[in-house]
Amino acid sequence: MSAKPKNGNKGKKTPENAPGSVWFRAEKASRTRPQLSHERIIATAVELLDRDGVHKLSMRRLAERLGAHATSLYWHVATKDDVLDLALDAVFAELDLPEEHGASWLADVEAFMTGLRSVLLRHPWAAALASSRPLMGPHALRCSEFAYTALATGGFEGVHLSSAAATITHYVIGSASSEAVWRERTDEAATRSAVDAHLRARIGAYPTLAGHFPLLDKDDWDAHFHRGKRLLLAGLTSPEARG
Template sequence: MSAKPNKHEGNKTLEDAPGAVWFRAEKTTRTRPHLSHERIIATAVELLDRDGVTKLSMRRLADRLGAHATSLYWHVATKDDVLDLALDAVFAELDIPAAHSASWQDDIETFMTGLRGVLLRHPWAAALANSRPLVGPNALRSSEFAYTALAAGGFHGAYLASAAAAISHYVIGSASSEAVWQQRTDEAATRAAMDAHISAHTDAYPTLAGHFPLLEDDDWDSHFDRGMRLLLAGLASHGDHA
């Protein structure tokens, strides 16, 4: 008989994997620790904004809260729990309209620009959103809005799921890239080096040589807006036929 695997060794089990916090039964006890769930998450977001994901630890979080580790672990079992809850708190900042407009494209544009804004407000959030299931209540609320808008545009079944994925992947991916570049102090120098390297190899990269650096006479907002409109135009050409 083989030994029972330790969930803390090797691959994570579903119980402690990213997203697991949303599927566990809520703890019940007569004596609830004084430390509040809301304070834990607000403090975690503060630390993540300041130091990023790699520097966050349960010990650092407990120290910042001025709390004993046992009080913290009553609320959150793992660091992944903290990350899931903090990321959903970011999605809570997304201003979802109370009602849909007459145009599904306008609704999707509102969703995309709003989501980009909250992700850039917290530079760690976009990259993290690509690493775990987004099934917290606030993330699902935003997805419900986007799915409803796309359904009104004539997307159904697999086409609806693919359209929604294209939208979310564009926003999350572009926000992640922008956040990384914006944190660099040598962005201009790096882009100039990229341009010089490609220009020196025009035989190998003739098309690239005429289009770098991407943001030379542009800015991130315009770059995002142009891509968003190309995506929406493509989706509009398939709506009502999907």
């Protein structure tokens, strides 16, 4: 990994320090044992992200939490983006997928979608982050390989395979991101009621929205997700989906 960026390059996004670049750098070699372990840094980063979110995470706060000097931290990770990429891949490591595919490719796809949603909701910052950076870590690639293999078994290939994989992944990430944002609001029910009242007061302009705005409570999110998942899976089984 590269050393801490010089001040002259601070804030610039280059192939060397852009999101995802951590996966493409050669590993550092050292004659001395570093003060911190890679695993401890990432576990601590996930802990801080779970508690405070992405915007409050900084290299300084991470070093303080680790009780270490920033120099030790920069030996392992060059930038905050490195930390975010590594922490996000640690979340994907929690996705428990079967070692072998089952008899039903559709059941495998459903297991992937349900499992991915579960781990993303366990870490409320992860879904929004997953939609904004390359998912090229080993654990994310393992999950993608599982989904691609299931869809290929179902008859998808070429551009139709990549489109199908993107569709199921984006649905899970998008729905989990939306749910995480709403769940962070202590006034979710009041906010939804206010939106509903706003739309009904303008029913002439938004007749369909006013009649169908979802007044979900915290216990309805699962049902909401699974209804959408069933619609999506029904589309995947149609001959038209394979082109």
